[in-house]
Amino acid sequence: MSARLFPNWGRINTRATGANESYHSLQAEFEHRFQSGFQLDSAWTYAKALADNQGPSNTSFAGESGGGRATSILDRHADFGNVYGTRRHRWNTTMVYDLPFGRGRQFGTGISRLADSVVGGWRLATIFLWQSGPFESPYFPSGQGDPSGTGSGLNSSASGFDGGHRNQHPDRVAGVSARPQHQTKMDWVNAAAFTCPGYPAWQPGTACTTGSGSGPVPNPIGRFGNAQVGSVVGPGTVNLSAGLSKTFSITERLKLRAEGTFTNVLNHTNLSDPNMNISSPSFGLISSAISSDFGGARSGQVSMRLDF
Template sequence: LLVPYPQYTGYSIGAAGAFSSIYHSMQLKVEKRMKSGGTLLVAYTISKMITTGDIDSLTSWLESTGLSGIQDWNNLKNERSLSTYDVPQRLVVSYVVDLPFGKGKRFLPNASGAAGKLISGWGLEGVTLYQRGFPLNFGTTGGTQGANIGGQRPNKTGTGSLSGSAESGLNKWFDTSVFCSTALNPPDHPCVPAAYTFGNESRVDPVLRSQGMQNWDFSLFKDTRFGPENRLGMQFRAEFFNLFNKPHFGPPNTTAGAGNFGQVNSTIDNPRLIQFALRFTF
C-alpha cells in the first residue's frame, strides 16, 4: 500500500498545488529622521511559517537550507511541519548619518576655505542584519518503507541539540546519535523504523537549525561642492561589506548514513570586501 503505482519501476510526482501553508508574524518598524541630517530605520519581525511541503529552492545567501523530502504522498497532512524557509526572528537596522562637523553643523560651523572643505560633508551609512538560522531537514541513505519514492526520514530519539559556538560545532553540529536508520544501525536495532514503515522525524526538524546570520555592511562618504556657485560636486566613498569579516557557515550534512553526517563543510557568503569610489557631478 505504500507504493502508489507498483506496476512502474520508477516515476516522479508533480507537487504543484498539492501543498498548503500558514504564516503568522508580528512586524515592528521604527523610523527616525534627524534634524541634523540622516535617517535611522529599524525593522523587527517575529514569525512562524508552517507548510506541508516546500516546492522551490532558494539561493544560499541568507536563505533556506534546501528542500525537504516527502515521505508519504498518500497523507500530506502528516507532512505538516515548519517550512524550510521559517525564520522566527529577524532584525534589520539601516541608517544614514551626516556627521556634525563643518559649515552649518554643530561643531566648527564657521569653518571656511580649504579647511572648511576638508572637514565638511562627511557621513556614514550602513545596514546591519541579525536573524535566526533556517531549520534543518533530515533524510537517510537507507530506508525500510519499500515505496521507492525517496524522502524517507530516520527515527529520532531526542532533541539532538548541542551547546557551544558555531566554530566548535563544525565537526558535529548536532548529536548524530539520536538518529536511527538502517544506514546507521543494524536492521534489527530497536530504534530503527520497522519494515514498511516511515521514520518519525518531522519533515523539517522543530529544534535543529543552521547558523544564524550577523552581517554588517558599512560605508563612509564625503560630499564636496566647489566651482562657480558650488555647481560642481564630488563624492568619495569607502565601502565595507561584511565589515567584521565574520564567517557564515552553511548547513551541516543532514543525510543519515553519509560520511560527513552532522558536519559543516561550507560557508555561504564572501569574506570582507572593501571598495573605494569617486564620483564627479556637474
C-alpha cells in the same frame, strides 16, 4: 504486498502545484526620522511558517529537484514542517548619519572653506542584520532504503527503477535533544537524536537500508520516518555593512561624489548549513561559511562619480 499504487511500474514522476502553508509573525519597529543629521529604522520580526512542500532534505526554498521533491504523492503531510528560509527571529537596523564635522556643524563650524571641503559633509550609512538560523532537515540519501515500501527511497542502483532523487526521513529518538550540550561547528547536531526507521541494529554514520530488499536488513515497515522537516535550527547570521560618502561641489552644477562601501565590516564568520545526512560519518559537521545575506568574508569597494 507492496504499498506502491502501481507495483509493476517504475517510478512515475509527476508535477503538482498544490501545497499548504501558514505564516504567522509578530513585528515591532522603531523609527527616528531625519533630525540633526540622523535617521534610524530598526525592525524585529518573530515568525513561524509551516508548509508541506519543503521536501525531505531542504537546504533552500522549495524547488522541483533535490530535497525539494516531495517524499510521496500519498502523504503530503510527510513533508510538513518549518520552512527553511523563514527565520524565527530577524532584526534589521538601518542608519544614516551626517557626521558633525565642518562648517555649520557641531565641530569645526568656523573652519575655512578649503578645510571644510576635506573634513566636512561626510555621510555614514549602515545596515545591521541579526537573525536566527534556517530550519534544517535530517535525512538519508535516496537508494539506501525504502522504509515505507512505496518505492520512494529507491533508485536505479537499488531497484531497477528509473533514476531519481528521493531522500528519506529518519526517525526521531524520543526524549533526546537534537542540540548537543556544547554546540560547535564540529558538532552542531546530536547524532543520537536520529535513527534509521525500523532498524534497531543501525549505527550512526552508516547506510540506512530498511526496506531496500537486499542483505540482512528489515523489510519495509509501511511508513516514512517521523523526523519532522525543519526540526534542527542551523547557524544564525550577524552582519554589519557600512558606507561612507561625500559630495564635493566643483561648480554650481558640477559635483563629484566619493564613496566607499563595505560588507561584513566586522569580518564576522557566519557558518553555513551542517551536514544533515545521518548516514554520513560527518553528520552534524559544518565545513564552510556562508556567502549569502552579505554574511561572507569582508569585502569593499571605493568609487568616484561625476554628476553634472
